[in-house]
Amino acid sequence: MPDRISELHAELCKTLGSAIRIEILNALRGGEKTVRELSAALRVRQPNVSQHLAVLRQRGVVTTRKDGVNIYYGISNPKITQACELMKQVLVEQLKEGMELTRLTSPARR
Amino acid sequence: MPDRISELHAELCKTLGSAIRIEILNALRGGEKTVRELSAALRVRQPNVSQHLAVLRQRGVVTTRKDGVNIYYGISNPKITQACELMKQVLVEQLKEGMELTRLTSPARR
DNA sequence: AGCAGACATTCGTATATATGCATCTACTTA
DNA sequence: TAAGTAGATGCATATATACGAATGTCTGCT
Numbered sequence: 105m106p107d108r109i110s111e112l113h114a115e116l117c118k119t120l121g122s123a124i125r126i127e128i129l130n131a132l133r134g135g136e137k138t139v140r141e142l143s144a145a146l147r148v149r150q151p152n153v154s155q156h157l158a159v160l161r162q163r164g165v166v167t168t169r170k171d172g173v174n175i176y177y178g179i180s181n182p183k184i185t186q187a188c189e190l191m192k193q194v195l196v197e198q199l200k201e202g203m204e205l206t207r208l209t210s211p212a213r214r
Numbered sequence: 215m216p217d218r219i220s221e222l223h224a225e226l227c228k229t230l231g232s233a234i235r236i237e238i239l240n241a242l243r244g245g246e247k248t249v250r251e252l253s254a255a256l257r258v259r260q261p262n263v264s265q266h267l268a269v270l271r272q273r274g275v276v277t278t279r280k281d282g283v284n285i286y287y288g289i290s291n292p293k294i295t296q297a298c299e300l301m302k303q304v305l306v307e308q309l310k311e312g313m314e315l316t317r318l319t320s321p322a323r324r
Numbered sequence: 325a326g327c328a329g330a331c332a333t334t335c336g337t338a339t340a341t342a343t344g345c346a347t348c349t350a351c352t353t354a
Numbered sequence: 355t356a357a358g359t360a361g362a363t364g365c366a367t368a369t370a371t372a373c374g375a376a377t378g379t380c381t382g383c384t
Contacts, residue, residue, distance in 0.1 A: 333379090
């Protein structure tokens with residue numbers, strides 16, 4: 105019986121639970137970018153990028169700014185970047201410990 | 215065309231993308247707990263808790279320690295907690311800015 | 325050995341998510 | 355106002371995830 109905060113928290117995490125969206129965020133660390141630029145940089149079709157951006161937007165992870173014909177997307181809160189950075193560190197540490205192997209063999213018993 | 219690191223990163227995020235799992239992690243901040251304790255604390259059926267724990271285990275988010283009949287679960291890396299804390303802060307800031315409303319009306323144009 | 329308690333796993337079903345393709349809309353500029 | 359371009363949306367399908375109910379597996383005790 106999860107409470108509201110946990111649900112929002114989970115939604116936020118779920119929002120980051122896509123490799124493409126992670127790469128979008130990584131790309132946006134260097135500053136605002138348009139959909140085209142992202143599409144080109146990640147080599148992902150434009151409608152697909154658009155949809156992922158829509159998800160990120162809905163959760164308030166990215167913001168939009170119109171400039172002429174283009175729409176520039178940016179990261180809404182630097183803490184998002186920080187959180188991602190921490191998680192990446194966790195990953196790195198796991199890899200160092202050879203978790204890559206353990207991942208497949210760890211069901212606690214049997 | 216997402217790379218391997220981004221995929222692992224996304225998997226880690228996806229792992230946190232469940233309200234129940236978030237609450238499990240919150241509960242584990244106070245120290246190790248058994249499946250029963252978690253099941254009781256969250257008011258979620260045991261097999262369900264077990265499944266979520268299995269997911270967390272696979273991704274190396276939690277660790278297990280057997281003690282007699284019980285299996286104690288704990289958070290494997292304090293950085294996980296830190297990352298969660300950051301994300302919760304993002305949530306709080308969003309709520310303060312009235313994002314709760316904007317979430318429903320933000321499709322950038324139309 | 326047999327039983328009971330603590331976890332794990334399997335299966336079926338309901339629901340969500342991702343993607344490609346085609347299409348549509350809204351600006352901007354000529 | 356017509357054209358062109360950036361971006362969004364709808365639809366269909368494939369795939370993944372969540373949960374309940376039932377069942378399986380250890381382990382410790384008597």
